[in-house]
Amino acid sequence: MNLFNQSILAVGVAALVSGCSSFQHRNQMSSFNTAYSTGDYESALAAVSFETSEDEAVDTEGHLLELLHQGELYRLTGQYQQAADTFDLAEEGMKYLDTEGVVEEAAEGFMAVMVNDSERDYEALMSEAVLVNTYKGLAFLAAGNNEYARIEFNRANDRTRRAVEYFQKEIAAQQATLEEQAEDEESNASLVNNSLNNEDLHTAIAENYGAPSSWSVFPEFIVPSATYLHGLYFLANASSGADYERAATSLKRVAEMNPDSSILKADAELATGLSNGSVSRSALGAQVWIVYENGLGPVLEESRFDVPLLLFHGNQQAPAYFGLALPKYSDRQAVPGTIGVVGDAGESIETEQISDMGTVIRTEMKERFPGVLARAVTSAVIKAVLQNEASEQFGIVGQLGAAALTVATTQADLRGWQAMPDHWQAARLDRPESGTLTLLDHQGSVLGNLDLPDRPFTLVYVKRPTTLAPATVITMDLQGKSEATFARFPEVTEQTQVSSAQ
Template sequence: MNLLQKTILVVFFATLVSGCSSFQHRKQMSSFNAAYSSGDYQAALESVSFKSSADEPVDTEGHLLELLHQGELYRLTGQYEEAAKAFDLAEEGMKFLDTEGVVEEAAEGFVAVMVNDSEADYEALMSEAVLVNTYKGLAFLASGNNEYARIEFNRANDRTRRAVEYFQKEIASQQAALEEESEDEESNAAIVSSSLESEGLQAAVAENYGAPSGWSVFSEFIVPSSTYLHGIYFLANATTGGDYERAATSLKRVAEMNAESDVLKEDARLAQALASGSQRLTDLGPQVWVVYENGLGPVLEESRFDVPLLFFHENQQAPAYFGIALPKYANRSAVPGNMGIMVDDAEVMETELIADMGTVIRTEMKERFPSVLARAVTSAVIKAVLQNEASERFGMVGQLGAAALTAVTTQADLRGWQAMPDHWQAARIDRPESGKLTLLDHQGGVLGTVEVPERPFTLVYVKRPTELAPATVITMDLRGEAQAQIARFPELQVQEPAQVSSIQ
């Protein structure tokens, strides 16, 4: 059996596996979303559970997506220790946190190019990694473990700081590899490189997909909700001037990203005043932050279209059109309006927007897009060459077979963490004398009443995926000196933990 026959056979079997895994993933996410959107978190947990042997370590790379979903579901059901364990395992499975073996990397690269990206283990977004540390910090805070909460909020902030450097290294590494392999002008790498630089390909991408330069993005990579929570955490836990400076830096950065928010401006002003000494903590009075995590975050859809690839024919470049498939983010639904906060039957205050997840992801995708496009074009080039060779050696049968394999394997990787929200909102108020807050929905209806213990700083964290789902309300001591209270509104009862063993 010659090399071409072996390659076609490998691709054929990989295609069978690809079809099965893609179907299983779609089925799993369909079950998850149906349960999650209605607030049935136990059923949602069951949909992302998996079996593993007690004698063997968990395959964290292979089960990364399940672990991400499990972690957040455990947190929303008050199982903070289980949430931290799931998020710990998820961090282990994030490839850019580890040094991947050369053989493993090469093998995954081959499968991704010959089939599609979805056949490689899922590689988390940097924004997902930042949220993992933030959610883990909240889980530790809710369990009264302030020492570990501090570590996680710092990790989230440090990961944000290092994100731009990571993106630059990823692009530079890929570019260097292409340049090295392009020395042979008729090599596949040379075809990829010249195609990527061609005006025809760029025009086709802009017309069918949208030019990244026109996307609505932040001026720099940031997950504002994570940076905001880092800021108010250190404001509440400051023991030195350096802690106040950390709080001031984070809150100022978020405020600059959303200049229309009075809440963000006031928080940044307070942190700066405490850092400079113009405001004394003893004169501040107990403060309550309400953070509202709302809706369903963006999901990936596939965009398929033809692009011109520049092949060599008789020492000249000649364009030929072949199909590529790119992932494209689409918004999902959010609960309309803002959340109202009523104190002792007085005037109602409303939460204000911090940031939306779509802008966060588009900011990251803009940085990653050159790599995504390069992989798609590389895959198209290799499949086109394979198709041509199959036609020359096996005639019409070979051409039709290779074309069928190409059509089936040209797919975008549509996997992602679907428990992220559409956006975050926030408000800050003085703790009411009665110690009670009444939360109102976007129509002014009462969701429920929150009891705020007498302490200097309190975080009321609310998450509601859809209007059909109750709001999960976790009331935390921002200094982590007591365990949180958890409730679901409008059910007005404490959520019983869903006993689903998924990560043993």
């Protein structure tokens, strides 16, 4: 069997595999989202579970996406150690963010260009990796394990610091490989390189997909909620001026990303005051922060359109139009409004938005887009060349068959961690002398009442994906000296369960 026939066979077999895996993923995520959006976390967990033999190690790269979902579901059901253990496995599956075997990378790269990106093991975004460390930090904090919580908040901060360098190296490595292969002017790599530099290609992308330069993004990579929690943690656990400085640096950085936020400005000023000595910790009084994780985060949709690729016809290069499929983020719903917090004085303090997930992801996607586009164009060029060769060798039958395979395998990779929120909100207040807080929902109705621990620094962490789901409320000692209390508001009573079942 010659190389061309082998290529056609490989694409044909891969098309069947791709179709099956894409269908399975869509079905799995549909089941997950149906359960997750109503707060049925047990059913959501079942949707993303997989079987592994007792004597078999977990394939952390192959099951990374399931592990990410599982870890957050364990956290939202108060199973903090299980959440940390599962996120540990997920982090093991993200080692490619530091290094990856050349052979494995080459094999996955072949499948990506011969079929599409969904044939690679899922590769988490750097922002997802930052959140893994942040969620692990919160899980350890809720379990009263302050030592491990400190490690995870530091890891989240370190990942943020190293992200830009990682993006630059990733893009540089892809470009170097392409340029090396393109030295042969008649190679597919040369066609890809010329197509990527073709102004008509970028015009078509801008018209059909949107120019990355026009996206609303942060001026630098940051996951503000993670950096904010890093700052709060070190403000509460400072044992030296260096720790206060660390808290001030993080909180000031987040405040600079959202200059309209009064809560971010006040927290940055508090950390700065503690750092330079203008604010006395002993005179500060017990503080309570409410952090509200709200809504459903962005999901990927496919943007499919024709683009001009430069192909050889005889000894000449000429433009030919072929389909390109690119992933594009689309926002989902958020719970409207804010959370109200009522203390002893009876006055309601409202949370305010401090960051959204969409801007975070688009900031990263803008950095990664050259690599996504290069793989998509490489795939399109190779399939276009195969179509031409099929037409020359087998006539109209070969051309139609190759075209059908091309259509079947031209798909964008739409996988992603769908337990992330639309945005975060926050508020801060002095701890009420009674030790009791009342939480109000977006309509001003009572969500529930909280008994606060008598601690210098308390974090009330609230997560609610939709109005159909109850709010998960985890009340933590920010110094990690005691275990958290767990609640779901509004509380589900036996009467509610009977009514909902009817």
